Amino acid sequence: xxxxxxxxxxxxxxxxxxxxxxxxxxxxxxxxxxxxxxxxxxxxxxxxxxxxxxxxxxxxxxxxxxxxxxxxxxxxxxxxxxxxxxxxxxxxxxxxxxxxxxxxxxxxxxxxxxxxxxxxxxxxxxxxxxxxxxxxxxxxxxxxxxxxxxxxxxxxxxxxxxxxxxxxxxxxxxxxxxxxxxxxxxxxxxxxxxxxxxxxxxxxxxxxxxxxxxxxxxxxxxxxxxxxxxxxxxxxxxxxxxxxxxxxxxxxxxxxxxxxxxxxxxxxxxxxxxxxxxxxxxxxxxxxxxxxxxxxxxxxxxxxxxxxxxxxxxxxxxxxxxxxxxxxxxxxxxxxxxxxxxxxxxxxxxxxxxxxxxxxxxxxxxxxxxxxxxxxxxxxxxxxxxxxxxxxxxxxxxxxxxxxxxxxxxxxxxxxxxxxxxxxxxxxxxxxxxxxxxxxxxxxxxxxxxxxxxxxxxxxxxxxxxxxxxxxxxxxxxxxxxxxxxxxxxxxxxxxxxxxxxxxxxxxxxxxxxxxxxxxxxxxxxxxxxxxxxxxxxxxxxxxxxxxxxxxxxxxxxxxxxxxxxxxxxxxxxxxxxxxxxxxxxxxxxxxxxxxxxxxxxxxxxxxxxxxxxxxxxxxxxxxxxxxxxxxxxxxxxxxxxxxxxxxxxxxxxxxxxxxxxxxx
Numbered sequence: 259x260x261x262x263x264x265x266x267x268x269x270x271x272x273x274x275x276x277x278x279x280x281x282x283x284x285x286x287x288x289x290x291x292x293x294x295x296x297x298x299x300x301x302x303x304x305x306x307x308x309x310x311x312x313x314x315x316x317x318x319x320x321x322x323x324x325x326x327x328x329x330x331x332x333x334x335x336x337x338x339x340x341x342x343x344x345x346x347x348x349x350x351x352x353x354x355x356x357x358x359x360x361x362x363x364x365x366x367x368x369x370x371x372x373x374x375x376x377x378x379x380x381x382x383x384x385x386x387x388x389x390x391x392x393x394x395x396x397x398x399x400x401x402x403x404x405x406x407x408x409x410x411x412x413x414x415x416x417x418x419x420x421x422x423x424x425x426x427x428x429x430x431x432x433x434x435x436x437x438x439x440x441x442x443x444x445x446x447x448x449x450x451x452x453x454x455x456x457x458x459x460x461x462x463x464x465x466x467x468x469x470x471x472x473x474x475x476x477x478x479x480x481x482x483x484x485x486x487x488x489x490x491x492x493x494x495x496x497x498x499x500x501x502x503x504x505x506x507x508x509x510x511x512x513x514x515x516x517x518x519x520x521x522x523x524x525x526x527x528x529x530x531x532x533x534x535x536x537x538x539x540x541x542x543x544x545x546x547x548x549x550x551x552x553x554x555x556x557x558x559x560x561x562x563x564x565x566x567x568x569x570x571x572x573x574x575x576x577x578x579x580x581x582x583x584x585x586x587x588x589x590x591x592x593x594x595x596x597x598x599x600x601x602x603x604x605x606x607x608x609x610x611x612x613x614x615x616x617x618x619x620x621x622x623x624x625x626x627x628x629x630x631x632x633x634x635x636x637x638x639x640x641x642x643x644x645x646x647x648x649x650x651x652x653x654x655x656x657x658x659x660x661x662x663x664x665x666x667x668x669x670x671x672x673x674x675x676x677x678x679x680x681x682x683x684x685x686x687x688x689x690x691x692x693x694x695x696x697x698x699x700x701x702x703x704x705x706x707x708x709x710x711x712x713x714x715x716x717x718x719x720x721x722x723x724x725x726x727x728x729x730x731x732x733x734x735x736x737x738x739x740x741x742x743x744x745x746x747x748x749x750x751x752x753x754x755x756x757x758x759x760x761x762x763x764x765x766x767x768x769x770x771x772x773x774x775x776x777x778x779x780x781x782x783x784x785x786x787x788x789x790x791x792x793x794x795x796x797x798x799x800x801x802x803x804x805x806x807x808x809x810x811x812x813x814x815x816x817x818x819x820x821x822x823x824x825x826x827x828x829x830x831x832x833x834x835x836x837x838x839x840x841x842x843x844x845x846x847x848x849x850x851x852x853x854x855x856x857x858x859x860x861x862x863x864x865x866x867x868x869x870x871x872x873x874x875x876x877x878x879x880x881x882x883x884x885x886x887x888x889x890x891x892x893x894x895x896x897x898x899x900x901x902x903x904x905x906x907x908x909x910x911x912x913x914x915x916x917x918x919x920x921x922x923x
Contacts, residue, residue, distance in 0.1 A: 295326035381879035381893040385451035394819035395803040405537025411569035414448035421476025436606035441622035444731035457484035465726025475726035486511030499916025503528035531911040534577035539565035562586040572907025585610035601631035617658025638680035684712040740789035797827040873902035
């Protein structure tokens with residue numbers, strides 16, 4: 259009987275081990291839990307809850323990988339018999355990125371742009387509004403309370419550290435891992451980037467062409483969509499304010515053992531604060547996902563939106579053009595996470611039809627595929643490798659003048675790689691390279707290098723050198739105002755020195771100085787009708803940006819940022835000085851936000867003969883949790899009634915307010 263008992267015990271031990279679970283607690287350097295962090299153990303992936311804890315079903319001894327957005331990936335050894343482990347994640351070195359915080363009150367060591375929760379608490383309405391309000395080195399042009407517009411009189415031009423162009427072709431917008439831009443003009447459509455489906459927004463400051471190629475010369479705005487966490491969830495939000503400005507959003511999703519789906523729909527509208535400044539947008543998204551194995555999962559996402567926008571024109575002149583724009587897009591992702599290898603394979607596309615009252619009509623499309631994989635070669639050595647293939651272009655014509663501009667397309671294929679090496683515990687080296695061939699311009703090579711050193715637990719230093727480029731658009735090559743098929747890509751070399759410091763767990767700050775040399779820039783020369791587009795421009799940009807976040811008390815946090823730009827060719831409307839600030843106060847069921855931005859004087863025209871004065875625009879927002887399923891808010895923008903213009907001839911609204919409710923089911 260003893261023998262039988264011993265034998266049964268021996269057979270039972272592996273079964274007990276197989277059922278074991280390691281309790282993994284994931285925190286930031288200040289000890290606060292990180293929700294939605296991924297813990298990979300034994301080929302399976304687990305997600306931390308609101309308390310930052312995940313139960314990883316695995317048998318020690320083994321090494322687990324812990325990752326969270328905005329933080330460095332960590333590898334933790336779990337010894338035999340160990341039932342609990344804590345993983346402390348350090349914020350990523352921020353020589354070129356604005357970090358996304360892990361929770362609404364999270365404190366990170368770098369500059370900050372938050373996830374959707376924090377963005378919503380500031381009272382902004384769109385992704386570009388959030389970037390302008392929260393990133394000091396980024397600047398976005400506007401002309402009213404809502405509706406950026408397109409074509410002549412259009413705004414929404416975003417620049418990062420002085421690089422952006424008009425229209426905006428120097429800063430790339432990435433949605434769910436795919437580049438998003440108009441296939442012929444090469445610029446994004448900012449009126450489509452509202453916040454119903456955004457889980458987070460990350461801003462890359464400086465060139466990111468090694469990863470993304472053309473248009474990422476000045477930086478990248480990366481918008482990540484949200485996925486349902488568990489079970490069924492429905493959220494309805496409404497708001498209405500001055501000038502009949504409203505936003506109505508519906509989100510619904512569910513997550514099961516292997517499947518999930520997510521649906522969003524929304525309407526934005528305003529009568530505008532000036533005559534002939536109406537705007538209306540309708541959009542919707544659909545996502546379906548399935549976990550195929552413990553390593554692989556697939557997600558299909560689709561989106562379509564349509565907006566109509568009016569241009570009131572400069573004061574004293576007749577109204578400008580109105581536009582009707584419909585655009586859609588999709589991405590089909592295959593993502594893998596096997597512990598020592600993780601990444602994604604994506605097929606994507608976007609298309610659109612533009613109808614403008616000046617007679618312009620166009621149909622454009624962009625289709626492509628991208629693979630991006632990470633390989634952990636050793637605990638201190640990681641390789642990123644991938645490639646992408648993109649075909650872009652379209653057809654344009656003008657019904658007023660009876661002119662057909664024809665169909666034009668281009669194809670770009672590229673491969674890239676980045677090597678991350680930690681030769682010492684406090685030293686990180688990064689080297690990257692991209693080789694790209696374009697069917698129109700030929701080949702181009704883009705390198706990047708970075709050295710990051712932790713001088714102490716509180717101080718770190720980063721040095722980086724990177725190259726960026728921008729290919730001429732279909733418009734510049736074949737359409738107007740003076741097409742030139744012989745144009746070549748614009749080029750940029752970017753040098754940066756950055757410091758980050760955290761003297762106490764409650765205080766984090768960063769300072770970065772940069773030098774950017776832009777050449778081969780595409781400029782218009784001559785006078786109408788004898789215009790030429792040539793690669794004849796050059797600009798030197800020098801500047802610095804600084805950010806600070808201080809948790810004064812457990813419920814009170816102060817944030818601030820400042821950017822300075824000195825340029826040999828500073829464009830119109832772009833300030834040399836910009837500051838952002840904010841105060842977040844949590845009072846249990848009530849959350850108060852007070853913040854704003856201040857911009858210095860700017861050139862009012864391309865000849866640089868007149869200046870626009872500086873301005874400061876403060877905002878207030880109060881959010882009240884009425885119950886576990888309902889919240890209410892009230893917000894006031896420009897409550898000091900500042901009289902200012904961002905773009906010449908377009909006065910901005912004075913005091914304006916909004917209020918609304920959010921219901922969750």
